Amino acid sequence: xxxxxxxxxxxxxxxxxxxxxxxxxxxxxxxxxxxxxxxxxxxxxxxxxxxxxxxxxxxxxxxxxxxx
Amino acid sequence: xxxxxxxxxxxxxxxxxxxxxxxxxxxxxxxxxxxxxxxxxxxxxxxxxxxxxxxxxxxxxxxxxxxxxxxxxxxxxxxxxxxxxxxxxxxxxxxxxxxxxxxxxxxxxxxxxxxxxxxxxxxxxxxxxxxxxxxxxxxxxxxxxxxxxxxxxxxxxxxxxxxxxxxxxxxxxxxxxxxxxxxxxxxxxxxxxxxxxxxxxxxxxxxxxxxxxxxxxxxxxxxxxxxxxxxxxxxxxxxxxxxxxxxxxxxxxxxxxxxxxxxxxxxxxxxxxxxxxxxxxxxxxxxxxxxxxxxxxxxxxxxxxxxxxxxxxxxxxxxxxxxxxxxxxxxxxxxxxxxxxxxxxxxxxxxxxxxxxxxxxxxxxxxxxxxxxxxxxxxxxxxxxxxxxxxxxxxxxxxxxxxxxxxxxxxxxxxxxxxxxxxxxxxxxxxxxxxxxxxxxxxxxxxxxxxxxxxxxxxxxxxxxxxxxxxxx
Amino acid sequence: xxxxxxxxxxxxxxxxxxxxxxxxxxxxxxxxxxxxxxxxxxxxxxxxxxxxxxxxxxxxxxxxxxxxxxxxxxxxxxxxxxxxxxxxxxxxxxxxxxxxxxxxxxxxxxxxxxxxxxxxxxxxxxxxxxxxxxxxxxxxxxxxxxxxxxxxxxxxxxxxxxxxxxxxxxxxxxxxxxxxxxxxxxxxxxxxxxxxxxx
Numbered sequence: 147x148x149x150x151x152x153x154x155x156x157x158x159x160x161x162x163x164x165x166x167x168x169x170x171x172x173x174x175x176x177x178x179x180x181x182x183x184x185x186x187x188x189x190x191x192x193x194x195x196x197x198x199x200x201x202x203x204x205x206x207x208x209x210x211x212x213x214x
Numbered sequence: 215x216x217x218x219x220x221x222x223x224x225x226x227x228x229x230x231x232x233x234x235x236x237x238x239x240x241x242x243x244x245x246x247x248x249x250x251x252x253x254x255x256x257x258x259x260x261x262x263x264x265x266x267x268x269x270x271x272x273x274x275x276x277x278x279x280x281x282x283x284x285x286x287x288x289x290x291x292x293x294x295x296x297x298x299x300x301x302x303x304x305x306x307x308x309x310x311x312x313x314x315x316x317x318x319x320x321x322x323x324x325x326x327x328x329x330x331x332x333x334x335x336x337x338x339x340x341x342x343x344x345x346x347x348x349x350x351x352x353x354x355x356x357x358x359x360x361x362x363x364x365x366x367x368x369x370x371x372x373x374x375x376x377x378x379x380x381x382x383x384x385x386x387x388x389x390x391x392x393x394x395x396x397x398x399x400x401x402x403x404x405x406x407x408x409x410x411x412x413x414x415x416x417x418x419x420x421x422x423x424x425x426x427x428x429x430x431x432x433x434x435x436x437x438x439x440x441x442x443x444x445x446x447x448x449x450x451x452x453x454x455x456x457x458x459x460x461x462x463x464x465x466x467x468x469x470x471x472x473x474x475x476x477x478x479x480x481x482x483x484x485x486x487x488x489x490x491x492x493x494x495x496x497x498x499x500x501x502x503x504x505x506x507x508x509x510x511x512x513x514x515x516x517x518x519x520x521x522x523x524x525x526x527x528x529x530x531x532x533x534x535x536x537x538x539x540x541x542x543x544x545x546x547x548x549x550x551x552x553x554x555x556x557x558x559x560x561x562x563x564x565x566x567x568x569x570x571x572x573x574x575x576x577x578x579x580x581x582x583x584x585x586x587x588x589x590x591x592x593x594x595x596x597x598x599x600x601x602x603x604x605x606x607x608x609x610x611x612x613x614x615x616x617x618x619x620x621x622x623x624x625x626x627x628x629x630x631x632x633x634x635x636x637x638x639x640x641x642x643x644x645x646x647x648x649x650x651x652x653x654x655x656x657x658x659x660x661x662x663x664x665x666x667x668x669x670x671x672x673x674x675x676x677x678x679x680x681x682x683x684x685x686x687x
Numbered sequence: 688x689x690x691x692x693x694x695x696x697x698x699x700x701x702x703x704x705x706x707x708x709x710x711x712x713x714x715x716x717x718x719x720x721x722x723x724x725x726x727x728x729x730x731x732x733x734x735x736x737x738x739x740x741x742x743x744x745x746x747x748x749x750x751x752x753x754x755x756x757x758x759x760x761x762x763x764x765x766x767x768x769x770x771x772x773x774x775x776x777x778x779x780x781x782x783x784x785x786x787x788x789x790x791x792x793x794x795x796x797x798x799x800x801x802x803x804x805x806x807x808x809x810x811x812x813x814x815x816x817x818x819x820x821x822x823x824x825x826x827x828x829x830x831x832x833x834x835x836x837x838x839x840x841x842x843x844x845x846x847x848x849x850x851x852x853x854x855x856x857x858x859x860x861x862x863x864x865x866x867x868x869x870x871x872x873x874x875x876x877x878x879x880x881x882x883x884x885x886x
Binding site for chain 2: 696697699700701703704706707708710711712715716720722741742744745746747748749750752754756757760761762765766771772773774776777778779780781782783784785786787788789790791792813814815818819820821822823824825826827828855
């Protein structure tokens with residue numbers, strides 16, 4: 147199969163890029179970056195707007211007690 | 215698991231109000247401008263659609279011929295409505311997620327003014343006959359330059375705010391925001407360079423066209439969905455880890471999709487193939503997002519009845535899944551042979567930019583506006599009307615174009631059918647499209663009136679604003 | 688944790704953009720840089736370039752494509768729209784006008800399919816005067832009405848129902864003539880050179 151040199155270049159860049167990405171992923175797992183991810187998900191909550199409270203500007207149904 | 219200990223609740227609340235106050239003027243300017251372009255763009259779109267039903271309507275006015283108002287509609291909606299409303303949402307969200315008042319608000323004000331100037335200049339240029347006739351890049355270079363400058367000012371403010379952040383944990387929405395502000399300027403500039411000819415220009419055109427979705431429009435929609443769905447429901451996103459995978463898979467694969475717009479065309483076959491493969495691989499990040507959003511929402515669907523933000527956002531998030539799967543299928547050669555060059559593609563496009571992005575933008579604006587304007591929405595009935603007009607309108611639009619386009623493609627591939635017969639069979643679907651545009655337009659008008667009422671602090675003061683004591687913020 | 692090394696994040700993000708550009712633009716560009724214009728392809732004349740600008744101005748590309756697909760992929764060949772187009776056909780096209788919509792037929796070989804100047808002029812004046820079911824817009828501003836046509840004027844033969852009023856001649860302007868010149872020049876039926884197909 148005749149592969150043009152430019153395509154070989156592209157394949158080369160892609161393989162290198164994938165290798166770098168894989169290495170980064172392995173590094174991330176090994177240095178524990180992936181262990182504690184849940185606190186990131188909680189970043190949008192705090193004491194004023196805690197998890198479980200429903201925040202919304204207005205309701206179109208019955209008025210709720212804590213949110214509306 | 216408790217979030218890290220921060221200040222006491224009253225301080226936290228004041229801090230949020232401070233953030234919103236600081237962001238108020240730029241955000242409301244972005245929103246107001248976006249809504250104005252939404253109305254203008256809707257007029258252009260309905261007029262364009264009507265011209266299929268009545269081809270001689272306004273037929274002596276050169277500036278209103280279909281070939282000019284159609285690109286004017288696209289650019290006004292993309293760079294006017296979606297980009298300005300999106301930018302406003304991102305300004306507010308960055309400030310909230312970094313827990314710091316926006317930096318360089320004066321740059322944002324300048325950005326809004328320039329952006330409006332660029333969009334207006336570009337749209338008028340198209341109508342007056344100075345379009346470049348490159349899809350998504352019709353604006354003459356001066357207008358494109360103005361928009362690029364406006365975007366850079368916006369991006370600089372976002373980056374400055376990010377740099378001043380007071381948080382340690384960076385929420386997933388911030389990844390998409392930071393990525394999009396560094397992705398879009400080089401994309402826009404490289405695509406606009408006047409150095410391309412022939413089929414390479416075609417490749418650049420569609421590298422840009424699909425990448426504009428990949429690096430700006432889709433991230434705007436996803437960043438808002440990732441925030442508002444868990445925020446309004448009050449539950450954290452189902453799997454943060456999945457969002458990570460989703461983000462990098464998204465970044466990697468989406469950038470390679472572009473040439474699926476040229477399947478069967480005079481570009482190298484291997485090039486078409488890698489774009490088709492990348493389009494199918496998009497299933498991976500799309501599934502990650504879909505699982506995340508669905509598993510977060512499940513059990514809380516009754517909230518859709520009382521929360522407009524959630525209603526619009528969940529509609530949008532579901533549309534994202536739908537349009538992405540549709541796109542992955544549409545890229546395959548078997549589908550392309552039928553639907554390429556038909557109205558099907560236009561239906562797919564509107565499932566994306568309207569049912570996904572625009573509906574999420576509406577949801578976000580329903581949340582943000584009262585908080586920055588310090589005045590609550592006044593007429594819940596109107597909000598309901600807006601939702602049903604927009605949702606109903608876009609569903610009719612997409613159904614008409616997808617069905618009509620598919621039939622159009624089948625007929626076109628049947629050489630025994632004369633071309634005029636192919637045109638004839640699309641007529642009822644095109645009329646349905648015009649009707650859908652009028653429905654959506656009515657919804658936009660309602661939204662615009664609601665927005666004006668809040669900004670002017672008019673209308674019945676119906677509900678206690680959520681930031682008062684006892685409210686959930 | 689995503690931003691452990693901030694510069695890494697931004698580098699990674701920009702790398703994905705660059706990689707996509709390399710794949711979709713850079714490498715194909717390198718491959719196609721050596722594509723010579725097809726032997727039968729003539730550069731556009733001055734009038735045709737002017738006409739092409741009018742085609743661009745009026746947005747014709749939003750309803751008409753300029754790319755013909757190969758046998759077995761769509762009905763382009765059965766409809767006699769011309770042999771499959773190749774990159775070497777497009778070297779003089781700037782900007783490209785490949786088009787993504789066929790609300791109207793493909794025009795890549797319209798000059799071969801419909802070589803009548805007067806048909807094109809009348810069709811542009813009002814498409815429904817020659818094709819009853821057409822949804823194409825009319826382009827009356829490319830023409831002028833004259834009570835007395837001069838010897839140089841190209842008059843249109845428009846059916847009475849489509850005339851604005853009786854007793855005037857409809858005359859083509861320079862713009863209309865050049866646009867038609869461009870359309871008539873869209874003829875790529877010359878044979879493609881061997882080995883010039885898509886890589």
